[in-house]
Amino acid sequence: MAKVFIYPTTSLILSDLVSRFGHEPLGSALGIRERIQTAGFDSPPLQVTPEEPKKGLRWAAVEVPSGVRGRMAFIGPQIEEAEAAIIINDADLAFGCMGCARTNELVMFLLRHRRIPVLDLTYPKSEEEGEIFVAAIREFLEKLPKGGKAE
Amino acid sequence: MTEKVRIAELACGPEYSGVQKEINDAAAAVGAEIFFPDISLKDVKRDLTLFGLDVRSPDLKLAIARAKELVEGRIEADAVFIATCFRCAEAAIVRNELRRYIVENSPLPVVSYSFTERTTSGTLLTRMEALTTIARRRALLAREVQEGTTLGLDSGSATTKAIVMRDNRIIGKGWLPTTEVLKSADEAIALALAEAGVKREEIQAVGTTGYGRYLVGEHIHADLIQEELTVNSKGAVYLADHQHGPCTVIDIGGMDNKAITVHDGIPGTFTMGGICAGASGRFLEMTAKRLGVEITELGPLAMKGLATRVPMNSYCIVFGTQSLVNALAAGSSREDVAAAACHSVAEQVFEQQLQEVDIKEPVIMVGGTSLISGLVHAMGTLLKTEILVPPHSQHIGAVGSALLASGFIREKR
Amino acid sequence: MKEYQPRYRGTHTVYVFVESPEVTPQDLSLRAYEAAPDLMIKETCFGLQITGEPARVAAVVKTLRALDPAHIFVKDRGFPPGDVRRCRANLGGARPGFFGHEFELSLIRFISHGLEALPHREGGESALDALERRKKKPLDPDRLKALFEAEEPSHG
Numbered sequence: 001m002a003k004v005f006i007y008p009t010t011s012l013i014l015s016d017l018v019s020r021f022g023h024e025p026l027g028s029a030l031g032i033r034e035r036i037q038t039a040g041f042d043s044p045p046l047q048v049t050p051e052e053p054k055k056g057l058r059w060a061a062v063e064v065p066s067g068v069r070g071r072m073a074f075i076g077p078q079i080e081e082a083e084a085a086i087i088i089n090d091a092d093l094a095f096g097c098m099g100c101a102r103t104n105e106l107v108m109f110l111l112r113h114r115r116i117p118v119l120d121l122t123y124p125k126s127e128e129e130g131e132i133f134v135a136a137i138r139e140f141l142e143k144l145p146k147g148g149k150a151e
Numbered sequence: 152m153t154e155k156v157r158i159a160e161l162a163c164g165p166e167y168s169g170v171q172k173e174i175n176d177a178a179a180a181v182g183a184e185i186f187f188p189d190i191s192l193k194d195v196k197r198d199l200t201l202f203g204l205d206v207r208s209p210d211l212k213l214a215i216a217r218a219k220e221l222v223e224g225r226i227e228a229d230a231v232f233i234a235t236c237f238r239c240a241e242a243a244i245v246r247n248e249l250r251r252y253i254v255e256n257s258p259l260p261v262v263s264y265s266f267t268e269r270t271t272s273g274t275l276l277t278r279m280e281a282l283t284t285i286a287r288r289r290a291l292l293a294r295e296v297q298e299g300t301t302l303g304l305d306s307g308s309a310t311t312k313a314i315v316m317r318d319n320r321i322i323g324k325g326w327l328p329t330t331e332v333l334k335s336a337d338e339a340i341a342l343a344l345a346e347a348g349v350k351r352e353e354i355q356a357v358g359t360t361g362y363g364r365y366l367v368g369e370h371i372h373a374d375l376i377q378e379e380l381t382v383n384s385k386g387a388v389y390l391a392d393h394q395h396g397p398c399t400v401i402d403i404g405g406m407d408n409k410a411i412t413v414h415d416g417i418p419g420t421f422t423m424g425g426i427c428a429g430a431s432g433r434f435l436e437m438t439a440k441r442l443g444v445e446i447t448e449l450g451p452l453a454m455k456g457l458a459t460r461v462p463m464n465s466y467c468i469v470f471g472t473q474s475l476v477n478a479l480a481a482g483s484s485r486e487d488v489a490a491a492a493c494h495s496v497a498e499q500v501f502e503q504q505l506q507e508v509d510i511k512e513p514v515i516m517v518g519g520t521s522l523i524s525g526l527v528h529a530m531g532t533l534l535k536t537e538i539l540v541p542p543h544s545q546h547i548g549a550v551g552s553a554l555l556a557s558g559f560i561r562e563k564r
Numbered sequence: 565m566k567e568y569q570p571r572y573r574g575t576h577t578v579y580v581f582v583e584s585p586e587v588t589p590q591d592l593s594l595r596a597y598e599a600a601p602d603l604m605i606k607e608t609c610f611g612l613q614i615t616g617e618p619a620r621v622a623a624v625v626k627t628l629r630a631l632d633p634a635h636i637f638v639k640d641r642g643f644p645p646g647d648v649r650r651c652r653a654n655l656g657g658a659r660p661g662f663f664g665h666e667f668e669l670s671l672i673r674f675i676s677h678g679l680e681a682l683p684h685r686e687g688g689e690s691a692l693d694a695l696e697r698r699k700k701k702p703l704d705p706d707r708l709k710a711l712f713e714a715e716e717p718s719h720g
Contacts, residue, residue: 010664012581012668015639029640029641036643038570039568039570041568043169045171046167048169050268051169065239066169066170066237066266067167067168067235067236070164070169092209093195093667094667095661096664097661099208099209099211101208101209101241124674124675127673127677130674130676131677132691133675133678135678135691136692138691213660217657
């Protein structure tokens, strides 16, 4: 099972397909879950405390807005952990964890910089495109170490 | 129990900066609650096209759509709070445009703020308090005449001011540098009472404002504890005898600066801040000290000089002071240095804050710094307008408090 | 600062979306209750949320997916169900992630089609190659013309 970073990190489709084909999707839900399940100082809603943007300094300098650094605090480690990535390039309507364009540009850059296998896609706009979209993801995932078979 | 003031939040970034809780806490502290206007994806797509600002960040798209739903009345709110990350250019454009759009197209009071991870509920409290006051306490703000015998106290970061008023006239004043908050308040009150020839028992109602308003308010059993944005607006239009129509109130304070657009004595949009003390009254105090003059002499000195002869950058109080020392060492005249210091402060406020409010004439300057003629002149030059400095402008908060407090006399009877 | 003590520590929560002509969210929840009396199950307008011990959640997900593999979709969730911090009832409006789901669900039928078509692709052209070809190849002018003509309303 390979760890596959999904972009948008909030994607239902990518999260589903990656785990359906036997791999582990790395998305923002995991970062949020980790924070929601860790005791500390109360900082609703996401349990992202003011300390997180400081942790984000590892990926972005202090003059970068706090919202970028706070997001990087949980997306950054996942990028470093990822063994592959699937990117949907026209994800313009993903909000929250994906709500900041500057963060998304940085995430995209760091992913490409890692030199891990990356599959570039766009959202399917027809059944024909849907067919290639799903099949391409399966093929891409099958080539990864210890790839699983489709259910 | 009165219903909570509902503040719609239009934001990008606070949840990821660890400051959403601070926003919620600040709202809760003034009897308000934050909510996120409920819209659908369809609204986002449609509103974004209609608004016409093609931004990249999805959360800013969401903010634009939510603003549009509020303005068009599909979602009800009492006030709007716009919050985006400090140093984000994209968000700054959206923040400004949304604020302008809401103010021009709806009666909703708006405050916008750019936060960092260090923003606390304390920083936001004054703004939230002003927002809820404007939204819900219009009756309080409608007062135009002071009645009975009242006391107003402004516990500021640099100075403490007290005013005793009777039958719409100022009869006693007290002014002191703030040292210990309560002690300074007691002394300022004693001075004002003595000048007025009034005993404490004769005071029918008390109002407090300024940084120390809660502490002092409790100490002297104030009837009204109110932030300085609304109080100063009321005080300014009252003293300038401009209670009707639009105006802009500027208060360059010891710790932060306020710029407020006012209509019929009620604040509309306002900004409150000051990134660095270089753009505050504190810098002018340091300048006066370095030039060996009293702060009261700095203004007239500056009026005799020419600011353009001295390169000065007071963005930071340390570098600003350095510029000042360098200029003096290089042979600049004290007059020119004084003028440059005044110009520099005015320019910082102009660049950093006045861009965020739509300046409406007349422009009224208040607070201690409004007595520094050089600063008023510099601001007038920048804004290309004759600035109005009302009598007793240095006591603005105390006057506003005394005026508003008189609304509580009847209640007490 | 106030201390925070998490609830449901060590659990996993997943969303189960169903967009099927045959399986309704009600069917799905019935099966989930049968398969997992030990898990926390919350019915929603789009399907379910399931919370519990990670291996158990994974097993139930597998059972549910089998009901209609091409029309049931699963995603991890950071929050347990009904958490006031993320609940619409408390926020006044939907959490930001909701709109992203709304968007993806609008094209989920293409994914369903893709999943159903998978068995028919065995031994055929590589989808990755097809993807590359599509990226490189501009649309043929004749095909474009044909598309335009096909769109034209008929007169008469």
